[in-house]
Amino acid sequence: xxxIENVRKSFGPLEVLKGIxxxxxxxxxxxxxxxxxxxxxxxxxxxxxxEGIDSGRIVVDGTDVHAKSTDLNKLRRKLGIVFxxxxxxxxxxxxxxxxxxxxxxxxxxKAEAEAMAVKQLTHVGLxxxxxxxxxxxxxxxxxxxxxxxxxxxxxxYMLFDEVTSALDPQLVGEVLDTLRMLASEGMTMxxxxxxxxxxxxxxxxxxxxxxxxxAEIAPPEELFGAPKDPELQAFLAATH
Ligand SMILES: Nc1ncnc2c1ncn2[C@@H]1O[C@H](COP(=O)(O)OP(=O)(O)OP(=O)(O)O)[C@@H](O)[C@H]1O
Ligand SMILES: [Mg+2]
Numbered sequence: 614x615x616x617i618e619n620v621r622k623s624f625g626p627l628e629v630l631k632g633i634x635x636x637x638x639x640x641x642x643x644x645x646x647x648x649x650x651x652x653x654x655x656x657x658x659x660x661x662x663x664e665g666i667d668s669g670r671i672v673v674d675g676t677d678v679h680a681k682s683t684d685l686n687k688l689r690r691k692l693g694i695v696f697x698x699x700x701x702x703x704x705x706x707x708x709x710x711x712x713x714x715x716x717x718x719x720x721x722x723k724a725e726a727e728a729m730a731v732k733q734l735t736h737v738g739l740x741x742x743x744x745x746x747x748x749x750x751x752x753x754x755x756x757x758x759x760x761x762x763x764x765x766x767x768x769x770y771m772l773f774d775e776v777t778s779a780l781d782p783q784l785v786g787e788v789l790d791t792l793r794m795l796a797s798e799g800m801t802m803x804x805x806x807x808x809x810x811x812x813x814x815x816x817x818x819x820x821x822x823x824x825x826x827x828a829e830i831a832p833p834e835e836l837f838g839a840p841k842d843p844e845l846q847a848f849l850a851a852t853h
């Protein structure tokens with residue numbers, strides 16, 4: 614379970630998270646929507662400890678992410694994160710790229726790391742691309758490789774930050790299908806997305822961020838069907 618309690622975060626004079634409260638239980642698929650600069654990416658980077666927070670707490674399975682005593686490397690094994698773009702190592706094959714973290718971070722022997730990488734690449738539909746170099750793959754394939762790479766660490770939670778927004782429209786579907794598959798398998802996921810149809814279909818709950826505040830959170834049928842917050846109403850009207 615991920616517990617976010619009254620989290621505040623500023624960059625200099627700009628308060629980007631203004632007291633966020635949110636609990637994500639195991640197995641939930643939560644999507645976060647909201648305008649540019651509303652604090653969505655910042656929240657994800659705070660959850661996995663890439664960024665510090667000014668006050669409040671983020672607790673993952675009982676571990677306070679920002680406590681001094683917390684072993685962040687250990688915690689991050691639980692929290693897979695995939696961004697808009699991931700720069701693979703161009704001189705390594707897809708398989709070698711995906712094996713890297715299990716070998717270096719988990720210390721798995723080569724054969725085990727390879728077996729895990731093959732398993733996850735096959736899972737995301739890239740079983741035929743093991744020996745290919747990343748620059749020979751489409752954007753959608755590269756994003757699925759990035760997802761396989763995160764999955765190869767056997768995470769319990771996955772954080773996705775606009776993983777389709779750098780893609781050509783015809784490639785978006787294959788990546789969203791991969792996310793749908795993970796959701797249907799019971800992965801606990803927080804997905805920041807601009808894909809409203811996807812959010813509506815896949816989410817247990819959808820959270821709307823506006824200027825550092827979580828202005829509304831509700832199951833998708835409620836949030837999209839009967840939005841209460843005026844800013845959310847305006848946001849949805851503009852994105853339709
Ligand atoms: N490292 C940083 N240093 C200074 N300001 C930052 C930093 N990271 C983010 N910000 C600012 O914090 C605010 C929130 O940024 P954030 O990236 O969380 O927004 P977002 O909701 O993810 O937006 P988008 O939809 O455009 O990705 C923005 O005004 C941004 O400029
Ligand atoms: Mg962002």
